[in-house]
Amino acid sequence: MTSEMVVAVRDPRGFRSLVMGFREDGTVVFASETCAFNLIHARYEREVEPGEVLVATKSENGRGSVNVERFHELEKAESLKLCLFELFYLSRPESFVFGHSVYLTRYRLGELLAEDFPVDCDFAMAVPDSGMVSLLGYASKLGISIQQALIRSHDSFIQPREVHRKRKVLMKLAPVPEILEGKKVVVVDDSIVRGTTSRIIVEILRSAGAREVHLRIPSPPVIDSCYYGVDTPTKEELLLFKMSQAEACDYIGADSLEFLSLERIKAKIGNGRHFCDACFTGCHIGCSKRAVELAV
Numbered sequence: 001m002t003s004e005m006v007v008a009v010r011d012p013r014g015f016r017s018l019v020m021g022f023r024e025d026g027t028v029v030f031a032s033e034t035c036a037f038n039l040i041h042a043r044y045e046r047e048v049e050p051g052e053v054l055v056a057t058k059s060e061n062g063r064g065s066v067n068v069e070r071f072h073e074l075e076k077a078e079s080l081k082l083c084l085f086e087l088f089y090l091s092r093p094e095s096f097v098f099g100h101s102v103y104l105t106r107y108r109l110g111e112l113l114a115e116d117f118p119v120d121c122d123f124a125m126a127v128p129d130s131g132m133v134s135l136l137g138y139a140s141k142l143g144i145s146i147q148q149a150l151i152r153s154h155d156s157f158i159q160p161r162e163v164h165r166k167r168k169v170l171m172k173l174a175p176v177p178e179i180l181e182g183k184k185v186v187v188v189d190d191s192i193v194r195g196t197t198s199r200i201i202v203e204i205l206r207s208a209g210a211r212e213v214h215l216r217i218p219s220p221p222v223i224d225s226c227y228y229g230v231d232t233p234t235k236e237e238l239l240l241f242k243m244s245q246a247e248a249c250d251y252i253g254a255d256s257l258e259f260l261s262l263e264r265i266k267a268k269i270g271n272g273r274h275f276c277d278a279c280f281t282g283c284h285i286g287c288s289k290r291a292v293e294l295a296v
Contacts, residue, residue, distance in 0.1 A: 006030065006056040013081040013285070014050030015228040015276055017097045021045050028056035033086075033095040044096065050080055081276035081285050085230060087269070088219040089190050093133050098275075103133055105269065109218035109260060110137025110188065112268055117258040118142055119186045119214045127189040127201060128152035128173065134218040135188040144186075149179045149205070173204060181209035187254075191219045193232070195239030195252055202253040215254045220262045220280040221245065227284060228276065 001007070008030045010018045021029045021042040029042045037044055048054055082098045083090070093103040113134065123145045126135035129152065139146045151174045185205065192198050192215075202213050221240035226232045235241050239248050249257035262280055269275070278284045 004057065008048055008054045008056070010048045010050055010052055012051035013079060013276075014098075015081055015083055017083070017086055017091070018048040019044065019046070019096075020048055020054065030054075030056075033091050033097055035092040035095040038094070047099070080274040081228075082274055083228065083230070084265075084275040084277050085191075085219075085226070085279055089130070090230065100269065106133040106190070106218065107137040108268055109265065110134035110139075111141040112264055113188070113216050113218045113258075113260055114138045114141035116260065116264065117216055119216070119256070120184070121186045121212075121214065122183040123147045123149075123179075124186040124188065125149045127187060127197075130190040131188040131218075134190065138186070138188055138216065138218075147176075147179050147185075149176050149185065149208075150174070150201070151176065173201065175204050175208035177208040180205060182211050183209070184212040184214075185210050186214045186216055188216050188218070190217070191222060192217055192239060192248070192252075193222050194237055195248060198254075199252045206253070212255045213253075214256045215249075215252065215258070217257070217259045219260060220265070220277075221248075221259050222279050224279050224282040224284075226279050228278070230279075232279065 006028065008018060008020070010016070017032050019031055019034055019037075021031070021034070021037045021044045023029060023040065023042045027042075029037065029040065030048070031037065034044050036042075086097050087100060087102060087105050088109075091097045091102045093106065095102045110133065114137070121144060124135055124139045124142075125147050126132040128148075128150055135146065153172050153174075187201065187205070189198065198215065202215075205213050222232075222238055223235075223241045224238070225235050232238075239251065243251060245257060245259070262277055266275065266277075276285065
């Protein structure tokens with residue numbers, strides 16, 4: 001960005017989302033997802049295509065104008081690798097990413113989760129606020145009630161050190177014992193990374209009287225780090241890299257733990273071959289073994 005122009009570039013494979021919009025005065029706006037436009041009263045125009053370079057300059061009347069230039073031809077569609085983790089975790093629910101409504105995608109994945117892993121329970125609940133949309137799909141599909149059995153204080157939630165994260169979880173999430181006492185509950189969360197937070201949440205629910213706690217996750221297990229722009233933990237810190245699913249369930253302390261399969265998710269989303277799933281499979285596109293070692 002200079003005083004005269006803004007240049008927006010998206011990588012040829014499209015790993016990360018990049019969208020373009022306009023404000024009422026004609027100013028061009030670029031952002032990683034569409035929810036940012038709500039904050040500045042901008043209108044969504046379109047996605048920046050993979051491999052596309054957009055140059056936004058002032059026109060003679062002072063209104064923003066966009067000129068498009070390409071450094072090279074776009075990659076073939078089969079080689080696009082859009083970040084699947086964006087839809088599960090990174091993007092806000094009200095955003096529109098990779099041609100998909102994030103809200104509707106998470107809702108439908110919750111429905112899939114209910115089809116594959118139903119539980120005879122007293123009620124379902126979400127980990128605030130990450131699992132809420134998938135919870136709605138899960139509960140609607142099974143026709144079960146929803147309770148807000150964990151109340152969250154809305155401060156910053158991410159902490160870099162495990163000791164800090166544990167203290168924060170205990171401060172942020174307060175159980176409602178009157179709802180949980182003697183109940184069999186299903187807890188929906190968007191993903192499990194290190195597993196520390198999930199373990200603490202199960203402890204909190206049991207201490208408040210929950211008789212059974214079943215975890216349902218509308219994403220596959222995260223087993224590898226990302227080298228395409230997401231700041232994830234090292235592979236050795238990831239719970240499902242270190243442990244089998246059964247071992248992870250024991251570590252977390254849940255009565256059961258189930259994840260949606262990658263195959264089911266891609267079939268539901270459509271054009272699944274266009275998505276990067278390296279954090280779920282360990283198959284890093286365009287990275288040699290040596291490049292991955294250097295990145296670590």
